[in-house]
Amino acid sequence: MSKIKMAVAGTVLGTVLAGPALAAPAFADDRTCRGTIRAVTVDGVRVPAGASCTLLGTRVEGGVKxxxxxxxxAREVKVDGDVQGEGARAVSVTGGSVVDGNVQVKQGGAVTVTSSRVGGDVQLDANRRPLRVDGNRVGGDVQVVGNRGGARLHRNLVEGDLQCKENRPAPVGSGNSARGDEEGQCRRL
Structure with a gap:
């Protein structure tokens, strides 16, 4: 093979091998929130242990932890991923917010999800403070399991199942509509 052909072949091979590495997107770290993030776009949000975060009109292209x-x-936010809390003091998603993924809070305190759209599930598991799920459109299931602070579910349109069990006291509410099953303690809500 001539030197020119070898040089061209080497350049092509180098481009093929290096190309994907150069073209791969850089993954930015989640933005740490202590305080307020207003109407800007961020990749993801992390609320560190013990901190308080307010999102006002924020667009989150990832998730919120x-x-x-x-x-x-979180008020009037758009979250492309999930809102997740484990052991959180309080999680509030309100005011016309849109969460394309799930809202999942377990082993925490108070939770409020009102007047919002959730593309996936709302899962509230083993929380200790009052829960309020009012006036939402939920694309998946609403699951309220093993909570101890009381739960109110009112006027939710649920595409999947509405499931409640092992909550003390039993959840209260009315005007909920589930395309799937209404099960356990949620059967008459």
């Missing part, structure tokens, strides 16, 4: 003893207040 609320850590232990942290508080999230």
């Amino acid at each position: 609320v850590e232990r003893n942290a508080t999230l207040v």
Whole structure:
């Protein structure tokens, strides 16, 4: 093979091998929130342990993670991923917010999901403070399991199942509509 052909072949091979590495998107870290993030676009949000975060009109292209003893207040937000909290003090998603994924809060405190659209599930598991799920459109299931602070479910349109069990006291509410099954403690809500 001539030197010119070898040089061209080497350049092509180098471009093929290096191309994907150069073209791969850089993954930015989640934005840490202590305080308020207003109407801007961010990749993801992390509320660190013990912190408080308010999102006002924020666009989140990833998810929102609320850590232990942290508080999230999200109003008029658009989240492409999930809103998740484990051991969070409080999680609030309100005011016409849109969450394309799930809202999942477990082993935490108070949870409020009102006047919002959730593309996936609302899962509230083993929380200790009052729960309020009012006036939402939920594309998946609403599951309220093993909570101890009381739960109110009112006027939710649920595409999947409305499931409640092992909550003390039993959830209260009315005007909910589920295309799937209404099960357990949610059967008459």
